[in-house]
Amino acid sequence: MTGCLWPCVSGTNAKTAGSGGLFRSKPRSPTELVRHMGELLRFLSEHPEPCGGKLDSKREQKMEDLSRAIRETKFTLYGNGDAEPIAEACTQLTKEFFKENILRLIIVNLPHMDLETQKDVTQVIANLQRQKVDSRIIASDYLEVNQDLLDILVCGYDNTDIAIHYSSMLRDCIRHQVAARYVLSSQHMRKFFDYIQFPDFNLASDAFKTFKELLTRHKSTAAEFFNNNYDWFFPEFNSKLLQSSNYIIRRQSIQLLGDILLERLNSSVMVRYVSSKENLIVLMNLLREQSKAIQIEAFRVFKLFTANQNKPREIVSVLLTNKSKILRFLKDFTIEKEDRLLESDKEQVSMDILAMEL
Template sequence: MPLFGKSQKSPADVVRALKESVNALERGGEKKAEKAQEDVSKNLVLIKNMLYGTSDAEPQTDIIVAQLAQELYNSNLLLLLIQNLSKIDFEGKKDVAQVFNNILRRQIGTRSPTVEYICTKPEILFQLMAGLVKCLYVYSELYGLICRYETQEIALNCGTMLRECARYEALAKIMLNSDDFYNFFTYVEVSTFDIASDAFSTFKELLTRHKILCAEFLETNYEKVFSHYQRLLNSENYVTRRQSLKLLGELLLDRHNFTVMTRYISNPDNLKLMMNMLKERSRNIQFEAFHVFKVFVANPNKPKPILDILLRNQEKLVEFLMKFHTDRAEDEQFNDEKAYLIRQIQELRPVPGH
């Protein structure tokens, strides 16, 4: 107990106080809400300081942090905070994310207790994702300034928390396998640039972080995922189109996704899409499309429908590729690949007997 200054509140006290103020905030009422908001922020700062320390004080000992974490689990406060995130003030929202992320990273030996806790309470994840998505609908339906402001505030905070969760395979698995995951496909397309790109980075993290998990997910949910993905590639939003095309290239060329790649390049519709994208107005999109298109051509076992399309366009493709991005003279890799593709296409012959 320090001789001067405020006496240290115990974790149980702080958590209880925070819970009461969040409850008050949830109930609302004009005057009360303002007071409650203040209390919430104050208690959040106390918790944050226990975890991170301040310029004057070190973070609390492991025992205190363990107690704090236990109190947070028992009081169900993590979920409560996320549910009421939009009502908490600006600094408070950031503090919620910081506290959440710190508690999530906590380890005892090989165990991550918070990860285990969230596994038993996946509502937290759904709330984080739903938080984003619900706001999107409000946004897209009303186009109101106030709504727009509010969505942004929560979206970015939820984004940091979600990405922190996505680092853990167990949590990433829950998110990938939930129906809410497919809302990301709408979400990355929203016209507010910072929200869309933040959502896209979460989306990408989920699809690339845990290689084996992602490969299994893509294999088992192939139809559903790629029919949604097709929409992104056809999006009217330039950024979405370009980002998703780039990610597609990365996914297909990753050795872990070998099975997915072979399946993708057997579908003539995908080839048609890429051939159209080669002719897009944007040079960047043309270039990204090239890196997916090359896989179709390089495939040593082209299925007949693919071969047919390439054969039908044999001359045109050769002519097109000859003139394709000729100013990239310094990019040897690209020029080698292009020359290889041209040779491959020129040498294409129909399979006898068909």
């Protein structure tokens, strides 16, 4: 396309073109824009907010300039109502952004930005995580050597004022396997069990969304995590999520457990999980829930216990002890919409139970 994303500004409207002179004769190139943004961010890093709420007019002006620069960056990457983004400009901006270490400066300064600028930042970062330069996504290379930024983003959940914005940026970062692997291998994974139980529903839901993304997006990396961390992860998953007093947490977690165990790459973990008497008891209690949604997801996992061809003796003992209750449950377990697969699975589980003997 022939249109330019940075329209020429002249006359009395020139002052809206950004800082660095009231009457800029032409807009900044992507390289100039990124460098200008870097200068503003470095100034803000070196001049923290005054204590006691005192107004620093120079700092305030720099913040306004930064908001405009970030908004202009967003228009470059996404386009606006008058023009589509220009590929060459996006590539140039992306290269300069990571070369100038702007991601680090933005993450550090994000808590001091106003809400609208924070929203613009998350959109800019989301776009840059996907931009390719010479057929490579350079954001992945950048994160590989700046992994401490992932620590900052995860710990953002501890600050409710910026948690949603940091978590959004974190999920965009863990689109890259190198970033997801780092978080999965860190101590941060233990924190998610607490984040998911935040009293603030929006924060708790957001934390679960990130947690699920980490455990399901990169399947080979997740499988490695489950194998290496089985002994602490699944007991925590059972006690804090599947046995939570919060209905939403229980429902989301039993669905996630089913997704994990039914993933082909997690077959060894699945066999280990369904060979545990403690896990079986947790699942049988979930089958007793009044919620049909939880019952359906719990049954999806429960049938893995009965289908296991090498059931430990203690698993068989529990199933036989509860044989009549299980068969009665299966008989009464129906859903409003006819589901042939569910009926077939119920029949198979019944046959497995009836064929069991110690």
